[in-house]
Amino acid sequence: MKAVVYRGPRNIKVEEVPEPRVSGKKVLVNFKAGGICGTDMHFYRGDWRWMKRGRIIGHDACGVRADTGERVVMMPLVYCGKCYYCLRGLSTYCKRGKFLGLTRDGFFSEKTALSPVNLIPVPDSVSDDEAATVEPVALALRVLNALNPDVGDWATIIGQGAIGLLMTQVARLKGCRVIAVDLEDYRLQLAEKYGAEFCINAGREDVVKRVREITKRGSDVVVEAAGTTRTVEQTPFMVRKAGKVALVGESKGYLNLEDADEAVFFTMYISPVEYPLAVKLIAEKTLDVKGLVTHRFRLVDFERALRTVDDPAEKALKVIITE
Ligand SMILES: [Zn+2]
Ligand SMILES: [Zn+2]
CATH class of the missing domain: 3.40.50.720 (NAD(P)-binding Rossmann-like Domain)
Incomplete structure (x- = not known):
């Protein structure tokens, strides 16, 4: 399958990678749409250099569950629910925590394997583009x-x-x-x-x-x-x-x-707590994310999408990546 892989500053490429293994309670999610974030651009521009080379990037995306066919937002924080921080509702700082797309492989990939706890159902009133813009x-x-x-x-x-x-x-x-x-x-x-x-x-x-x-x-x-x-x-x-x-x-x-x-x-970074409310507020049109979308690219054109975000003349706000 195709995925977007970090190889270093100014060197993020669409590559052929093995499909993820679905073990335990994880389910496979087929990618629908994702949003490029300022964080991705810090890595692209070389401001932050601690990302491991070979990592699949992307932490804001939606897809379709392969088991149920349900449309879901993929929440990028993996947490244990049992440590000192998790028990205080601070799962962002989980001792065994992982941030998908940063410290583990992320979502700019044709398929991702995730636990159901990381999948937030999306109502029909929310488009794929909108469901790709939940993290901010x-x-x-x-x-x-x-x-x-x-x-x-x-x-x-x-x-x-x-x-x-x-x-x-x-x-x-x-x-x-x-x-x-x-x-x-x-x-x-x-x-x-x-x-x-x-x-x-x-x-x-x-x-x-x-x-x-x-x-x-x-x-x-x-x-x-x-x-x-x-x-x-x-x-x-x-x-x-x-x-x-x-x-x-x-x-x-x-x-x-x-x-x-x-x-x-x-x-402050994200926490899992606000994700369901974020989806609800988008669905109810209390918050507008549609007006922030300026460009759309296919996953295979990811490198062109990065150059577009990086070029001030393009006036990019939210750039959406589609399947
Ligand atoms: Zn982000
Ligand atoms: Zn924890």
Whole structure:
């Protein structure tokens, strides 16, 4: 079967690989559609070099169960359910945990073998493209729940890629006033459509100064979803005293806390907990992921898809890979 294999930075290829073995309680899932994530691009660009060569990538996808014919979202975290972290509902940090597509083979493959606990049924009202874009929704829900803003709080969302635009949508659902930051006007226009009250183009304006002008006291909550060291380093100066900062896109950078006010900083990844709710909110049209899809490629054209995401002129947001 065909699968997308990581061979090193700028070297991710569609290769012929053996089909997965279906052992124990696992079931085979036939690939339908998947989404390329910012994480995949960090590996493609060589920002993060710890991925094992030979690994099948992809951690956001849907498919069809070979045993029941049911359409499912594939959830990429494998956890034991019994360790210190799992028993506290923190399965993301499971001692025996694996992240499919990062520390184990992932979903950009014609077939994947998974435990039923990793398969979330998809209602008919959710398209394959939408079911291929669940991970950023689950992440946005988890991050905004952790930030726990009050109604009317200022939420500054740095980076309006697919994840940032979903953070903007969820922050609005939480009753926040949203300040959206990006370098690209087309992304800021979408942020405005999704309810951002202020849009700052960081290429033309001093973001920290603007955020402090708008909010007077600093932003109550800040999400770094741009994935750059520079934006990580700006966060202490945007947040208000005792506010909260979630580092989601990147966590490298020097946080100059000496010159900043007291605040809470945390990093955050996905957890299995939010996946079913993410599917439900997409099905009910409470959250929009369809509007984020800009390109579609077949699995065999994966290398072209990567070059498209990497080319700013393509204005890619969510790039969908189909069977
Ligand atoms: Zn991802
Ligand atoms: Zn565990």
